[in-house]
Amino acid sequence: MNAFLAPLAGGALIGASAALLLLANGRIAGISGIVGGLLGPASRDWAWRVAFLVGLFAGPALFRATTGHWPQIRIDASWPMLVGAGLLVGFGTRLGSGCTSGHGVCGLARLSPRSLVAVATFMAAAIITVFLVRHGLVR
Amino acid sequence: MNTPRLLAAFASGLLFGAGLALSGMMDPARVLGFLDVAGAWDPSLAFVLAGAVGVSALGYAVKARMPRPALADQFEIPANRSVDARLLGGAVLFGIGWGLAGFCPGPALAGLTLGLPEVALFVAAMFAGMLLFRFTAPRSTGPITVSR
Secondary structure (H helix, E strand, O other), rough: OOOOOOHHHHHHHHHHHHHHHHHHOOOOOOHHHHHHHHHHOOOOOOOHHHHHHHHHHHHHHHHHHHHHHOOOOOOOOOOOHHHHHHHHHHHHHHHHOOOOHHHHHHHHHOOOOOOOOHHHHHHHHHHHHHHHHHHHOOO | OOOHHHHHHHHHHHHHHHHHHHHHOOHHHHHOOOOOOOOOOHHHHHHHHHHHHHHHHHHHHHHHHOOOOOOOOOOOEEOOOOOOOHHHHHHHHHHHHHHOOOOOHHHHHHHHHHHHHHHHHHHHHHHHHHHHHHHOOOOOOOOEEOOO
16 A cells, blocks of 8 residues: 555544544543543542553554554564553653643543643653664764 | 443544544553654644544533433533643643653553563553542642533
């Protein structure tokens, strides 16, 4: 598929996912929020969160069944780097109340000022981090 | 919690995971290529956000005409609209982590399906970070309230 068509179509599916969860269940499709709610104190609404995550795990398998191959991925980060990055992503998304999906896909769609600022901030932080690692003095 | 609601949540997760797989967002090397604006920049993943926000916005347009969700009593949308230090600090930490490994939460969780130890390690550390937040941060996060 075209280099831009697959991202656009994949994005549209993600948007449809967010619209479905909103219109059916009244919920934001924010991954860090859905997972974080399971780690909270005595979550009373854990069942739908687990159901969503089971679907999320099954999604790439549906892609495999449809296309005949798994999504190709390449991970360059070292194991210590993966641990550090994971800690930052986990802590940061809870502190900032959202990630690429909650603030990005859902927040931008409903023009939330908090989400606009959050997306601009984490995009800038990520771009600067990649710049320092690849072109800066870090390496 | 009733069964239709669980099925809707499952279907939503399935669409999300299939969309991630199709879009290329699950590949950290591609995500880092998108973030590397000073190098061999790969802008294609901007189309993921464009497609996702576009369709999601249609959902919000439909929501505006609905008194309540089809399967639940009320919409639970964050009503907090103020920017604070917590939001900014969290976004900076998340952005640094995203830029270091190329994983954000959705693609990492969906990537568990591929059975790679690197993905499992990242997800374990991400859960540890979320638990660390839970046990260190003050209780109140932004109030989740009903918004019309």
